Amino acid sequence: xxxxxxxxxxxxxxxxxxxxxxxxxxxxxxxxxxxxxxxxxxxxxxxxxxxxxxxxxxxxxxxxxxxxx
Amino acid sequence: xxxxxxxxxxxxxxxxxxxxxxxxxxxxxxxxxxxxxxxxxxxxxxxxxxxxxxxxxxxxxxxxxxxxxxxxxxxxxxxxxxxxxxxxxxxxxxxxxxxxxxxxxxxxxxxxxxxxxxxxxxxxxxxxxxxxxxxxxxxxxxxxxxxxxxxxxxxxxxxxxxxxxxxxxxxxxxxxxxxxxxxxxxxxxxxxxxxxxxxxxxxxxxxxxxxxxxxxxxxxxxx
Numbered sequence: 552x553x554x555x556x557x558x559x560x561x562x563x564x565x566x567x568x569x570x571x572x573x574x575x576x577x578x579x580x581x582x583x584x585x586x587x588x589x590x591x592x593x594x595x596x597x598x599x600x601x602x603x604x605x606x607x608x609x610x611x612x613x614x615x616x617x618x619x620x
Numbered sequence: 621x622x623x624x625x626x627x628x629x630x631x632x633x634x635x636x637x638x639x640x641x642x643x644x645x646x647x648x649x650x651x652x653x654x655x656x657x658x659x660x661x662x663x664x665x666x667x668x669x670x671x672x673x674x675x676x677x678x679x680x681x682x683x684x685x686x687x688x689x690x691x692x693x694x695x696x697x698x699x700x701x702x703x704x705x706x707x708x709x710x711x712x713x714x715x716x717x718x719x720x721x722x723x724x725x726x727x728x729x730x731x732x733x734x735x736x737x738x739x740x741x742x743x744x745x746x747x748x749x750x751x752x753x754x755x756x757x758x759x760x761x762x763x764x765x766x767x768x769x770x771x772x773x774x775x776x777x778x779x780x781x782x783x784x785x786x787x788x789x790x791x792x793x794x795x796x797x798x799x800x801x802x803x804x805x806x807x808x809x810x811x812x813x814x815x816x817x818x819x820x821x822x823x824x825x826x827x828x829x830x831x832x833x834x835x836x837x838x839x840x841x842x843x
Contacts (some may be wrong), residue, residue: 585758587765589798594769614765614797619784619811620663620756620822 555607572603576613586615631720638675646838647675653837656680656748658730658741658764660706662817663780664754665696665713666826667833672714672721674834679721680744681710684729694819730755732763745772750833753779754826756811769801776841778802778832783825784811786818794828794843802836802843804828 553568559579566575572595576583588595589612595603605611639647653676657664660683668681683706687697701709707725714723726744731737741764745751751768755761761779768777782805783792791806804825811817832843 585762587762587769587798587801589801592799594766594773594798596770597766612798614781614801614803615807616758616761616765616779616781617784617808617810618756618758619782619809619817620659620661620754620761620780 555605555609557605557607557609557611559611560613566605570605571601572605572611573600575605575611576600579613581613581615585617586613588613629719634718634720635675642675649837649839650675650834651677653750654678654680654748655750655752655833656682656744657752657754658682659754659756660695660710661685661691661754661756662694662819662822663756663783663826663829664752665706665710666823667752667754667830668710668723669696669713669717670827670830671833672718672723674830675718676721676837679714679723680726680748681707681723682726682728682730682741682744683707683710684727694817694822730760730764732767738767741767742771745775748775750836751775751777752829752833753777754829758810765801769798773800776800776802776836778804778829778836780804780825780829782806782809783822784809784817785815786821789821789824792821792824792828794832796841796843802832804832 554565555568556565591610655676657668668679685706687701687704687709697709705727707727711723714721753761753764765779787809794804797803
């Protein structure tokens with residue numbers, strides 16, 4: 552099985568090639584309804600999380616929100 | 621009311637007093653800016669107040685809620701405003717703080733599932749220079765931020781996450797999380813049945829948001 556290295560909020564992870572963004576989001580314990588995600592500086596639309604395939608070197612910034620205001 | 625205030629204080633007097641403190645150039649920038657604030661609760665009521673007092677020319681204020689007794693401990697509203705729409709209540713407050721700030725209010729609930737709400741939101745955002753997210757619900761926060769970054773990638777968004785409880789106020793920070801996304805808060809303190817909101821800490825976070833907006837208006841893009 553082939554693996555690729557990605558970074559999520561600055562930490563390096565090794566994931567299976569062709570892993571989707573939604574899989575990483577769930578694996579890392581994020582609540583997909585409470586986040587915004589940027590890959591290599593570009594915002595990823597919510598609707599494309601399940602078809603976004605991660606490739607070697609991708610840098611993910613996941614911002615999560617908690618309640619209160 | 622408006623006549624009395626204008627008689628007491630002309631627009632020129634008001635802005636020259638602000639310009640003396642902020643500098644002529646900065647005051648012009650503030651006067652020419654248009655800021656959208658979504659949510660007029662513990663964050664938004666303080667943010668709108670700060671922006672208006674600073675001399676921001678135009679504020680779009682969005683909320684669907686009414687002032688409740690349970691809001692008074694952390695939101696800027698008064699006992700006499702209980703039952704009033706927050707959009708009307710904030711208008712009263714702003715009118716007395718800066719009668720020359722144009723506050724345009726939208727009595728509406730933002731919902732990513734409601735086409736009409738999204739269209740109105742898009743209209744408000746398209747007219748604004750900077751967007752401020754000041755909701756209380758985590759999912760609504762994410763929905764507005766995503767909507768704005770997807771549809772208006774060139775607009776700066778200043779949002780908040782994590783300001784509940786009595787943790788240190790020093791943990792509240794402003795961070796540039798993405799190219800056009802600034803986040804204020806400690807990112808973890810969530811409001812729940814064990815952890816309420818304190819005016820002191822929420823308003824620290826609101827001030828962080830308002831100050832980042834003022835920095836962006838001045839042309840500074842770093843937190």
